[in-house]
Amino acid sequence: MSAPRNPKTFHVKSFGCQMNVYDGERMGELMAAQGMTPIDDANAADLVVLNTCHIRERATEKVYSDIGRLRKHGNDPMIAVAGCVAQAEGADIVARAKVDVVVGPQAYHNLPGLVAQAAAGTAAVDTDMPATAKFGALPARRKVSPSAFLTVQEGCDKFCTYCVVPYTRGAEISRPFDAIVDEAKALVDAGAREIILLGQNVNAWDDAEGRGLHGLIRALDRVEGLHRIRYTTSHPNDMREGLIRAHAEVEKLMPFLHLPVQAGSDRVLKAMNRSHSRDSYLRILDRVRAARPDIALSGDFIVGFPGETDAEFEETLSLVDAVGYAQCFSFKYSPRPGTPAAEMVDGFVSAEAMDERLQRLQAHLNRDQEAFNRATIGQTCHVLVERRGKFAGQMLGKSPWLQSVYLETDAAIGDMIQVEIRAGYANSLTGVERVKIAA
Numbered sequence: 001m002s003a004p005r006n007p008k009t010f011h012v013k014s015f016g017c018q019m020n021v022y023d024g025e026r027m028g029e030l031m032a033a034q035g036m037t038p039i040d041d042a043n044a045a046d047l048v049v050l051n052t053c054h055i056r057e058r059a060t061e062k063v064y065s066d067i068g069r070l071r072k073h074g075n076d077p078m079i080a081v082a083g084c085v086a087q088a089e090g091a092d093i094v095a096r097a098k099v100d101v102v103v104g105p106q107a108y109h110n111l112p113g114l115v116a117q118a119a120a121g122t123a124a125v126d127t128d129m130p131a132t133a134k135f136g137a138l139p140a141r142r143k144v145s146p147s148a149f150l151t152v153q154e155g156c157d158k159f160c161t162y163c164v165v166p167y168t169r170g171a172e173i174s175r176p177f178d179a180i181v182d183e184a185k186a187l188v189d190a191g192a193r194e195i196i197l198l199g200q201n202v203n204a205w206d207d208a209e210g211r212g213l214h215g216l217i218r219a220l221d222r223v224e225g226l227h228r229i230r231y232t233t234s235h236p237n238d239m240r241e242g243l244i245r246a247h248a249e250v251e252k253l254m255p256f257l258h259l260p261v262q263a264g265s266d267r268v269l270k271a272m273n274r275s276h277s278r279d280s281y282l283r284i285l286d287r288v289r290a291a292r293p294d295i296a297l298s299g300d301f302i303v304g305f306p307g308e309t310d311a312e313f314e315e316t317l318s319l320v321d322a323v324g325y326a327q328c329f330s331f332k333y334s335p336r337p338g339t340p341a342a343e344m345v346d347g348f349v350s351a352e353a354m355d356e357r358l359q360r361l362q363a364h365l366n367r368d369q370e371a372f373n374r375a376t377i378g379q380t381c382h383v384l385v386e387r388r389g390k391f392a393g394q395m396l397g398k399s400p401w402l403q404s405v406y407l408e409t410d411a412a413i414g415d416m417i418q419v420e421i422r423a424g425y426a427n428s429l430t431g432v433e434r435v436k437i438a439a
C-alpha cells in the first residue's frame with residue numbers, strides 16, 4: 001500500500017471496451033465532485049485508478065505491469081484497481097500487488113468511501129453487484145465530447161464458452177427508460193451531438209412496456225440538439241424486427257451495425273455456445289441491408305478456438321468474403337480461467353497456427369475495409385467534427401459510416417459539416433468542406 005494520506009489529485013486510466021471508457025469518465029466526475037483535481041500525468045497523481053479489462057490474458061497482465069511501473073516512476077500514489085479484473089480477482093489483487101482499493105464495475109459509486117478507508121490505512125475491497133444502484137448515485141453529467149457514450153444495458157446472460165463477461169459484469173440488466181432519456185438530454189446540454197448507446201448486449205435492452213432498443217432510439221430521435229445515435233455491441237439473437245426497421249426509418253440512427261459473429265463454421269459456433277448459425281447470421285445481415293442498403297457492417301472474430309481445424313477456419317474466411325465488412329476486430333483465442341472453453345483441451349491450436357490464421361483473416365478484413373473506404377470517394381456526406389488533427393487548420397471528424405475523415409476547415413469541435421470525400425485509405429478518408437449544417 002501507499003503511505004496513508006488523502007489524495008488531492010487523481011488520474012483514471014481505462015482499458016478494454018467502450019463501457020470501461022464510460023465508467024472511467026463517470027469515476028472521474030465522481031472524484032471531481034469530491035473536490036479532487038484530475039491530472040493527465042499518472043506519475044504525478046496522488047490517486048491512480050486503473051480501470052481494467054479481463055477479456056484476454058494480455059489485457060489482464062497489463063494491470064500488474066502498470067502497477068509495477070507506477071510504483072517505480074509514480075509519486076507513491078494510492079492505487080485503485082477498478083473494472084473487470086477487479087471483479088474477477090477481488091481481494092487477490094491486494095494480496096498479490098498490495099494495492100489500496102479494489103472496486104468492481106457495479107460498485108464504483110462507492111469509490112469515495114473506499115478511498116477514505118484506504119487513506120486511513122486499510123485496504124478497501126468492494127465487488128458487490130447491485131443491479132443499477134450506481135447510476136442513481138453518480139453526479140450529473142457536465143462537459144462531454146461531441147460524441148458521448150451512454151450505458152443503457154449491462155451484463156450478459158449468453159455465456160459464450162470462451163468469455164468472462166457474464167462473470168465480471170453479471171446478469172443482463174436494462175437501465176430504466178426515463179433515466180436514460182434524462183441522461184441523454186444532460187449529455188446534449190453538456191455538448192454531446194452524438195450519443196453512442198452502450199451495452200454488452202445493447203440490443204437486448206428492454207423495459208416492462210416492451211419498448212425495446214428501437215423504442216428508446218425513437219425517443220432519443222426526438223431530443224433536440226442531438227444529431228446522431230449509434231449503439232454497440234449487439235448480439236445476433238437479439239436483432240429484432242423493430243430495430244432493423246428503425247434503421248430504415250429513424251434519420252438520426254447512423255448506418256452502422258457492429259454485430260459480432262466470431263467464426264464461420266457451425267461446429268465452432270456451437271462449441272462457442274453462440275446460439276446462432278452461419279446461415280441465420282447471414283440472413284439477419286440480408287434483412288438489415290434491405291432496410292438500410294448503405295449500412296456499414298462490423299464484427300468481431302476469434303481465431304484458434306479449441307478444436308478449430310484448418311477447414312473450419314476457411315469457413316470464417318469465406319463468411320468474411322460473403323459479407324464485405326466495413327471494419328472489424330479480430331483476436332487470437334485466449335483461454336480464460338473459469339470459462340468452459342478453458343477446459344477444452346482437444347484439438348488445441350498451436351501458437352504458430354493461430355498467428356497464421358490471424359494474419360490471413362486480417363488480410364481479408366483489411367482488404368475489405370480499404371475497399372469500403374474507397375467506395376465513399378466522390379460521395380458527399382455529413383461529418384461531425386470531433387477533434388483537432390495533427391496539422392494547423394486540420395480537423396478530424398466521423399462520417400455516418402464511422403470512418404475517420406481528415407479535412408481542412410475552420411469549423412469548431414461539435415459542428416456538423418457537409419463534406420465531399422476525396423480520398424480513401426486503409427484507416428481514414430480525406431475530404432473538402434462544402435457547407436456547415438449545424439453548430
Ligand code: SAH
Nearest residue numbers: 162163200233260300301302331332333334
Ligand atoms: N458482447 C459483445 C462483446 C464481448 S467482448 C459480443 O457478444 O460480441 C469483445 C470481443 O472480444 C468478443 O466479441 C470476442 O470476439 C472477443 N473475446 C471475448 N473473449 C475472448 C477470448 N477468451 N479470447 C479471445 N477473444 C475473446
Ligand code: SF4
Nearest residue numbers: 156158159160163165
Ligand atoms: Fe461474451 Fe458472448 Fe456475452 Fe458477448 S454475448 S459478452 S461474447 S458471453
Ligand code: F3S
Nearest residue numbers: 016017053054055084
Ligand atoms: Fe474488458 Fe470487461 Fe469490457 S472484460 S471488454 S472491460 S466488459
